[in-house]
Amino acid sequence: MSILFSGRASGARANKIGAVRRFLMFFVHHFRQAIASLGELWRTPMASFLTILVLGLSLTLPATLHLLVKNAQQIGGGFAKAAEINLFIRDNATDQQIKSLVTILSADSQVASVTHISKAQAMAEFQEASGFGAALNYLTDNPLPDVLVVLPNNTDPAAARALMQQLSNERIVEFAKLDLEWLTRLEAVVRLLQQAVIAIGLLLISAVLFIVSNTIRLSIISKREEIEVMKLVGATDAFIQRPFLYTGFWYGILGGVLAFLVSEGLLWWLRGAISDITSLYQSDFQIQPMNLIEFSAVITLAVLLGVVGSYLAVRKHIRAIEPSGP
Amino acid sequence: MLQFDQVSKSYPGGFVALERINFRIAKGEMVFLTGHSGAGKSTILKLISMIERPSTGRVMINNIDLSRLKRSQVPYVRRDVGIIFQNHRLLMNHTVFDNVALPLVIEGFTGKEMVKRVHAALDKVNLLDKQRCLPETLSGGEQQRVGIARAVVNKPPLLLADEPTGNLDPELSRDIMQVFEAFNQVGVSVLVATHDLGLIARMRYRTLTLKHGRMINDGLMPLQEPI
Numbered sequence: 001m002s003i004l005f006s007g008r009a010s011g012a013r014a015n016k017i018g019a020v021r022r023f024l025m026f027f028v029h030h031f032r033q034a035i036a037s038l039g040e041l042w043r044t045p046m047a048s049f050l051t052i053l054v055l056g057l058s059l060t061l062p063a064t065l066h067l068l069v070k071n072a073q074q075i076g077g078g079f080a081k082a083a084e085i086n087l088f089i090r091d092n093a094t095d096q097q098i099k100s101l102v103t104i105l106s107a108d109s110q111v112a113s114v115t116h117i118s119k120a121q122a123m124a125e126f127q128e129a130s131g132f133g134a135a136l137n138y139l140t141d142n143p144l145p146d147v148l149v150v151l152p153n154n155t156d157p158a159a160a161r162a163l164m165q166q167l168s169n170e171r172i173v174e175f176a177k178l179d180l181e182w183l184t185r186l187e188a189v190v191r192l193l194q195q196a197v198i199a200i201g202l203l204l205i206s207a208v209l210f211i212v213s214n215t216i217r218l219s220i221i222s223k224r225e226e227i228e229v230m231k232l233v234g235a236t237d238a239f240i241q242r243p244f245l246y247t248g249f250w251y252g253i254l255g256g257v258l259a260f261l262v263s264e265g266l267l268w269w270l271r272g273a274i275s276d277i278t279s280l281y282q283s284d285f286q287i288q289p290m291n292l293i294e295f296s297a298v299i300t301l302a303v304l305l306g307v308v309g310s311y312l313a314v315r316k317h318i319r320a321i322e323p324s325g326p
Numbered sequence: 327m328l329q330f331d332q333v334s335k336s337y338p339g340g341f342v343a344l345e346r347i348n349f350r351i352a353k354g355e356m357v358f359l360t361g362h363s364g365a366g367k368s369t370i371l372k373l374i375s376m377i378e379r380p381s382t383g384r385v386m387i388n389n390i391d392l393s394r395l396k397r398s399q400v401p402y403v404r405r406d407v408g409i410i411f412q413n414h415r416l417l418m419n420h421t422v423f424d425n426v427a428l429p430l431v432i433e434g435f436t437g438k439e440m441v442k443r444v445h446a447a448l449d450k451v452n453l454l455d456k457q458r459c460l461p462e463t464l465s466g467g468e469q470q471r472v473g474i475a476r477a478v479v480n481k482p483p484l485l486l487a488d489e490p491t492g493n494l495d496p497e498l499s500r501d502i503m504q505v506f507e508a509f510n511q512v513g514v515s516v517l518v519a520t521h522d523l524g525l526i527a528r529m530r531y532r533t534l535t536l537k538h539g540r541m542i543n544d545g546l547m548p549l550q551e552p553i
Contacts, residue, residue, distance in 0.1 A: 022434050025434040025435070026434070028436050029431075029434070029436070032436075225415075226417050228415075229415050229417060230428065230432070231401070231404075232375065232377075232404065232409055232415070233404065233405070233409070233428055233429045233432060233476065234402065234404040234405035234429060234432050234433070235401060235432045236398070236401045236432075239401075239432060322377065323375070323377050324377070
């Protein structure tokens with residue numbers, strides 16, 4: 001007796017498979033459909049390539065901007081210690097008065113540290129840094145003042161400025177200097193960039209959702225006949241949707257990797273120019289590439305966009321397809 | 327197995343496709359459905375395959391009222407109905423094997439069990455050697471047999487066939503009908519919609535005859551009776 005007829009001796013009955021087996025098969029089918037969807041990308045190379053390209057490039061812009069903001073913040077952070085207050089001491093101040101002021105400031109709770117740079121030390125540093133070494137030996141008198149370098153406990157620009165005002169009233173202080181304006185401006189620019197990244201990111205995410213959704217919609221339309229047949233032989237909407245969702249998943253994975261590669265490529269390309277600029281400021285600043293968390297975030301976002309874009313298409317269009325009849 | 331109770335179907339615009347249809351097909355029964363074009367055969371098949379819902383009355387399969395079925399439950403009931411389409415409705419970019427395996431894949435079968443069943447179904451319609459072929463490389467008769475293999479592969483208790491011999495020569499038609507009889511003999515209920523009065527006359531099974539949406543005969547068709 002043929003296997004087709006086995007189990008039918010007592011009449012026709014529906015064939016069901018066990019719950020445990022069904023549970024295991026669920027995962028097997030998911031795996032198979034995921035691989036089959038990858039094959040589907042291969043079978044439609046141009047459409048798949050263009051969708052992945054759009055998704056990847058759309059994510060590249062916010063990803064690269066994020067990296068630039070991150071590096072700009074690092075530059076800002078690196079110069080946070082620029083909240084140093086330089087107290088230039090009057091020429092007629094005695095060593096005793098200077099030491100006394102250093103002692104008072106060291107005990108001040110607003111002050112993290114005080115460093116005294118004597119006239120002689122200042123001259124030695126200037127000779128070394130300026131390149132006028134031998135020429136400066138011809139000076140009859142050291143024109144540089146004693147300087148107290150005060151590092152505030154609170155490096156917030158407003159607090160540092162208030163401390164500077166207070167210290168500039170000291171009797172032996174000629175004048176005080178705190179150069180924080182450029183840092184404030186840098187922070188403002190970084191904040192603006194951050195908001196731009198969010199705004200551009202949201203716009204591009206909307207575009208990507210639309211593009212992925214439209215690509216999947218076209219794919220569904222091209223398989224209308226196949227979907228009708230599947231429904232007629234008992235496929236659920238969820239079963240029919242799955243390959244399309246996996247297609248979106250693969251779009252996301254591949255688009256995310258593309259975004260990572262392009263943004264890293266852009267950083268690599270900019271690295272030389274940035275290095276030239278930072279070397280002018282005697283900075284050893286190194287541009288920071290995407291770290292593992294950021295890479296994971298890009299891939300996760302890309303996958304979410306792919307899957308959500310697909311879901312938007314399948315939810316509407318697969319449900320709408322109904323068999324037209326035997 | 328299958329029951330129509332006072333089933334009527336009308337379409338927007340007022341066209342009445344079926345009017346108060348009553349019949350019952352028992353488990354393991356083989357029945358022909360015949361009538362001229364527009365008599366309502368296709369509507370009956372659409373109601374059984376849940377493509378349409380009745381305007382009034384009840385369509386029951388295994389005591390399940392199809393007109394009350396939720397949309398989400400429809401696929402599960404369809405798995406109990408093997409449908410053979412007049413135009414085959416095969417997936418042309420998939421092999422014969424994949425086409426026949428489709429209902430099993432949907433039901434969750436994999437591996438050896440699935441291969442065994444697909445091979446058995448293909449063997450039954452004499453197409454085992456064509457399992458790796460694409461449907462477009464097969465003749466009309468072979469495509470029809472692939473459709474039959476797909477309809478029976480998951481052992482549905484009810485088989486619907488819409489003009490299964492419409493495109494076939496007499497010899498192939500006889501072979502196809504023998505396949506249906508073989509399934510019927512092991513308990514499968516079979517409903518065959520056909521225009522072919524010669525076929526009905528030869529096989530001598532209960533025949534439902536429709537005319538203008540009404541049932542005009544239910545029983546063995548008298549020989550040579552015009553419809």
